[in-house]
Amino acid sequence: MTGLLATKPRPVDVPALAAAALWQELELTPKPGLVDKRNNGSHRDMDHALFVRSITAITPWFSRFAELGHAHADKPADEQLRVLRLMGMACEQAMYAATNGINTHKGGIFALGLLCFAAGRVKNVSSESLCYEVSNICNGLVSRELAAHSGKATAGERQFQQYGLTGARGEAESGFATVRNVLTQWKGNSLHDLLLRLMAINQDSNLVSRGGIEGLRYVQGYALKLLANGWDHDELIRMDNMLVKRNLSPGGSADLLSVGWVLSEIK
Numbered sequence: 001m002t003g004l005l006a007t008k009p010r011p012v013d014v015p016a017l018a019a020a021a022l023w024q025e026l027e028l029t030p031k032p033g034l035v036d037k038r039n040n041g042s043h044r045d046m047d048h049a050l051f052v053r054s055i056t057a058i059t060p061w062f063s064r065f066a067e068l069g070h071a072h073a074d075k076p077a078d079e080q081l082r083v084l085r086l087m088g089m090a091c092e093q094a095m096y097a098a099t100n101g102i103n104t105h106k107g108g109i110f111a112l113g114l115l116c117f118a119a120g121r122v123k124n125v126s127s128e129s130l131c132y133e134v135s136n137i138c139n140g141l142v143s144r145e146l147a148a149h150s151g152k153a154t155a156g157e158r159q160f161q162q163y164g165l166t167g168a169r170g171e172a173e174s175g176f177a178t179v180r181n182v183l184t185q186w187k188g189n190s191l192h193d194l195l196l197r198l199m200a201i202n203q204d205s206n207l208v209s210r211g212g213i214e215g216l217r218y219v220q221g222y223a224l225k226l227l228a229n230g231w232d233h234d235e236l237i238r239m240d241n242m243l244v245k246r247n248l249s250p251g252g253s254a255d256l257l258s259v260g261w262v263l264s265e266i267k
């Protein structure tokens with residue numbers, strides 16, 4: 001016997017993990033303020049069926065992001081966002097076509113698209129190498145797009161001017177620092193626990209655009225209280241009712257839940 005054949009580790013399929021993460025996020029129930037199997041959260045224009053159509057439309061793009069990243073792997077990271085953005089906006093259009101113009105996953109496409117593109121560029125895929133590559137790709141994004149914003153401002157751009165919040169752009173430019181911070185505490189036991197930990201610290205632009213800075217602080221405080229005192233299914237239902245009453249939806253944290261799960265699966 002010449003000894004065991006050296007088995008090369010199978011390459012990590014980040015596009016498949018990204019799609020699985022979106023399905024897992026949607027199915028997680030209950031999810032305070034968010035669309036799940038139980039209700040539509042704080043959304044009059046979105047339901048579970050719409051999210052199914054959205055994820056189905058987005059999924060084929062994840063491998064395209066990775067292929068694009070691989071095709072440009074020899075070029076400097078901080079010159080790639082303009083290349084990726086064109087495909088990202090095409091993916092957004094596919095989402096809008098599937099959802100009759102409703103924004104279900106704009107932030108999810110941005111974050112997971114960056115991870116898939118980065119996976120095509122790096123030699124060895126790890127959660128560290130992907131996050132580092134994403135921060136290199138997004139280098140200067142906040143100052144370029146938020147500090148010097150021009151034209152019609154999105155929620156994210158308005159909030160930077162008002163509160164200095166950097167939203168999805170800042171999270172990506174930091175290499176998903178909020179997610180990495182939470183993952184150091186997370187025991188990998190429960191997606192509800194991961195979501196609450198994200199809601200407790202994420203500066204979610206959705207909450208601010210819906211409920212002002214008070215809305216953000218309300219949700220952060222509520223999540224912190226559950227984490228400190230313990231929670232169960234009924235507590236999550238109560239939190240869902242309170243957020244729906246206030247029209248609050250932590251959509252950004254829902255996206256970061258998907259990012260966090262992908263990174264935890266890669267290790």
Ligand SMILES: CC(C)(COP(=O)(O)OP(=O)(O)OC[C@H]1O[C@@H](n2cnc3c(N)ncnc32)[C@H](O[C@H]2O[C@H](COP(=O)(O)OP(=O)(O)OP(=O)(O)O)[C@@H](O)[C@H]2O)[C@@H]1O)[C@@H](O)C(=O)NCCC(=O)NCCS
Nearest residue numbers: 088103105106107108113154156167168171203205251252
């Ligand atoms: C860079 C973009 C994200 C620009 O978009 P924008 O200027 O809008 O940036 P933000 O406002 O910061 O965030 C956009 C979405 O990102 C999610 N998000 C929010 N806060 C955070 C955060 N702190 N960290 C990470 N992600 C965050 C959130 O997305 C989710 O919520 C949306 C659904 O909720 P809803 O309340 O319904 O949202 P609305 O429809 O806006 O409200 P209503 O009208 O219903 O009341 C959904 O998008 C979820 O994903 C924020 O909404 C980027 O979009 C961009 O420039 N894209 C172009 C393509 C591109 O660059 N692609 C590159 C990679 S492929």
Ligand SMILES: Nc1ncnc2[nH]cnc12
Nearest residue numbers: 026034035104251254255
């Ligand atoms: N399940 C969900 N409900 C509402 N907004 C979201 N954004 C991402 N996932 C979401």
